[in-house]
Amino acid sequence: MHKYSHINCFVPPHILKNIATKGTESQRSLAIDTIKVSARMSGQRQALAEFAAATFRVAVGGKDRIVYDARNGSSLPGTAVRREGEAAVSDVAVNEAYDGSGITYDLFNDMYQRNSIDGNGMRLDSTVHYRQGYDNAFWDGEQMVYGDGDEDLPASERLFNRFTAALDVIAHELTHGVTQFEAKLMYSQQPGALNESMSDVFGSLVKQYKLQQTAAEADWIIGQGLLTENVNGVGIRSMKAPGTAYDDPVLGKDPQPAHMKDYVNTISDNGGVHINSGIPNYAFYVTAVELGGYAWEKAGRIWYITLKDKLTTNSNFQDCANLTYSVAGELFGAGSIEQQAVQKGWLEAGLTVEGGGTTTPSDNGGCLEALLRLLGVAPVKRS
Amino acid sequence: MDVERIKFERTGGFAGMRIATDLKFADLSDEQASRISELLDDLDFGELPEELLEESMPDQFTYVITVETDDWEHTVTTGDASAPEKMQELLHLLDRLARTKRKH
Numbered sequence: 202m203h204k205y206s207h208i209n210c211f212v213p214p215h216i217l218k219n220i221a222t223k224g225t226e227s228q229r230s231l232a233i234d235t236i237k238v239s240a241r242m243s244g245q246r247q248a249l250a251e252f253a254a255a256t257f258r259v260a261v262g263g264k265d266r267i268v269y270d271a272r273n274g275s276s277l278p279g280t281a282v283r284r285e286g287e288a289a290v291s292d293v294a295v296n297e298a299y300d301g302s303g304i305t306y307d308l309f310n311d312m313y314q315r316n317s318i319d320g321n322g323m324r325l326d327s328t329v330h331y332r333q334g335y336d337n338a339f340w341d342g343e344q345m346v347y348g349d350g351d352e353d354l355p356a357s358e359r360l361f362n363r364f365t366a367a368l369d370v371i372a373h374e375l376t377h378g379v380t381q382f383e384a385k386l387m388y389s390q391q392p393g394a395l396n397e398s399m400s401d402v403f404g405s406l407v408k409q410y411k412l413q414q415t416a417a418e419a420d421w422i423i424g425q426g427l428l429t430e431n432v433n434g435v436g437i438r439s440m441k442a443p444g445t446a447y448d449d450p451v452l453g454k455d456p457q458p459a460h461m462k463d464y465v466n467t468i469s470d471n472g473g474v475h476i477n478s479g480i481p482n483y484a485f486y487v488t489a490v491e492l493g494g495y496a497w498e499k500a501g502r503i504w505y506i507t508l509k510d511k512l513t514t515n516s517n518f519q520d521c522a523n524l525t526y527s528v529a530g531e532l533f534g535a536g537s538i539e540q541q542a543v544q545k546g547w548l549e550a551g552l553t554v555e556g557g558g559t560t561t562p563s564d565n566g567g568c569l570e571a572l573l574r575l576l577g578v579a580p581v582k583r584s
Numbered sequence: 585m586d587v588e589r590i591k592f593e594r595t596g597g598f599a600g601m602r603i604a605t606d607l608k609f610a611d612l613s614d615e616q617a618s619r620i621s622e623l624l625d626d627l628d629f630g631e632l633p634e635e636l637l638e639e640s641m642p643d644q645f646t647y648v649i650t651v652e653t654d655d656w657e658h659t660v661t662t663g664d665a666s667a668p669e670k671m672q673e674l675l676h677l678l679d680r681l682a683r684t685k686r687k688h
């Protein structure tokens with residue numbers, strides 16, 4: 202019997218599943234013991250069943266991608282140029298769209314047990330080379346669409362590269378699809394800015410997942426690599442320091458606020474959805490850095506569950522603050538360090554969590570942290 | 585009809601950056617002016633609905649085009665996926681002019 206198998210606190214089964222399926226031999230055996238023990242103790246037959254399924258299931262109707270080429274036209278989806286399982290082609294944009302949607306699928310599937318955009322294996326369709334001089338990417342309700350930037354201008358005047366160049370942009374667009382199937386956040390005002398922020402959050406997490414970066418190591422830049430060398434900027438947005446991504450004589454200055462006191466009231470851009478997203482972006486960043494380690498493991502999970510199960514069409518920033526806080530309590534325990542980190546994240550963005558009240562740490566508090574530390578996968582505690 | 589002026593504004597998009605241009609037709613090259621006139625004629629621009637816009641789609645651009653002629657003025661708001669195929673060339677021409685003249 203393993204010496205730690207007496208741990209009887211509740212650990213979210215999905216996290217143990219990941220350790221059990223991906224960890225080292227000893228991590229696996231400890232995680233498997235813990236799953237069995239904690240599931241038995243809490244009468245969670247479901248957890249055992251899910252665990253078995255997750256460990257032994259070979260993906261059926263899993264990752265399925267098609268990349269299309271619009272050949273600079275505007276009709277969608279265009280001509281299929283690379284299908285699931287086919288070898289790389291000579292067109293770099295096609296391969297970026299293929300690989301980028303693949304790793305985005307992997308993060309959602311491996312970490313959150315979500316099978317694609319709709320949770321049911323939906324095919325991931327992407328179109329590259331949309332129109333000419335199209336310095337943008339979007340989600341049209343059914344698929345991802347990417348332009349080539351300012352390729353129609355002389356090199357000295359180009360400001361944008363092709364939009365598949367940044368992995369987080371691909372993950373951002375795909376996440377708009379997830380939001381469409383889950384919270385269905387209206388694309389306007391605060392719900393729209395939350396919709397945008399969720400796309401930036403999972404956009405950045407996919408990039409961090411690919412690079413295996415901790416919250417402290419990540420750059421938290423959205424669209425790094427999109428701006429040409431003619432522009433003074435590191436990307437389109439900064440989650441770490443909203444408002445600082447670019448400051449350029451032609452493009453102007455990044456207008457994002459990081460705090461509610463600087464909220465921008467405008468009718469443009471559906472009520473500033475790409476501007477005010479800086480506020481929830483910053484709340485996520487602070488939460489993730491506060492927790493340390495890989496941001497997709499805890500902060501990402503809290504945000505994902507909130508997007509999937511709690512937010513609705515009209516949710517605003519305050520709702521999101523309250524809901525992420527309560528989800529953190531459900532996942533990690535009332536008063537846990539995770540819940541405190543969420544509270545701190547929103548507070549630094551100018552939002553005080555309501556409704557949760559003050560809670561005392563329960564037996565669950567810090568339980569996951571303790572187990573992860575035993576497994577040797579927990580972040581080093583910050584001093 | 586004689587076009588005198590075209591105002592073009594593009595907002596939204598992944599980067600959320602606004603670009604705009606105000607074109608006096610007399611200042612355009614002959615080639616640009618005649619192509620734009622043809623496209624406006626083909627579209628019957630003055631008769632288009634003011635809102636050629638379906639629901640807002642994430643990260644799509646919104647375009648506002650105002651055309652002033654010697655006897656009418658008309659403004660149309662549209663978006664990437666909702667703009668008719670016939671309007672794509674006009675959008676690209678105006679968008680390119682606005683991108684070339686970016687000033688803040």
Ligand SMILES: [Zn+2]
Pocket residue numbers: 373377397400598642643
């Ligand atoms: Zn977006």
